[in-house]
Amino acid sequence: MAQILVVDDSSTVRTEVGDFLKKNGLDVALAVDGRDGLAKLKGDPGIRLVVSDVNMPNMDGLTMAEKIRGELGNASVSIIMLTTENSPIMKERGKAAGIKGWIVKPFKGDAVLPTFKKLVGA
Secondary structure: OOOEEEEOOOHHHHHHHHHHHHHOOOOEEEEOOHHHHHHHHHHOOOOOEEEEOOOOOOOOHHHHHHHHHOOOOOOOOEEEEEEOOOOHHHHHHHHHOOOOEEEEOOOOHHHHHHHHHHHHOO
16 A cells, blocks of 8 residues: 555656655555546555646646545545646645645655655654
């Protein structure tokens, strides 16, 4: 069972973030878009943190977050956006969906690792 789900349509970003987290002792699952992310979250009750891009095909990260809270009724998983987006409107939508944090790319693993570990209880 994974502790963290990394959702990004960029294979480079998925690999970079996933490998960094694994190297630091965390169990990671990967998803290619919001639709895939929802399916992985439904299938793995061990996921405690979702780290997601915003702009993705099929289903964007904000819609996925809204569905996690609404359709899945999952209020316990932490959601953090990792994106190039810095729009106040998007951030407000994210806040309304219960997103815990907004990280602007590029990913700086060492800066967020303590927070990620705290969110998953590691």
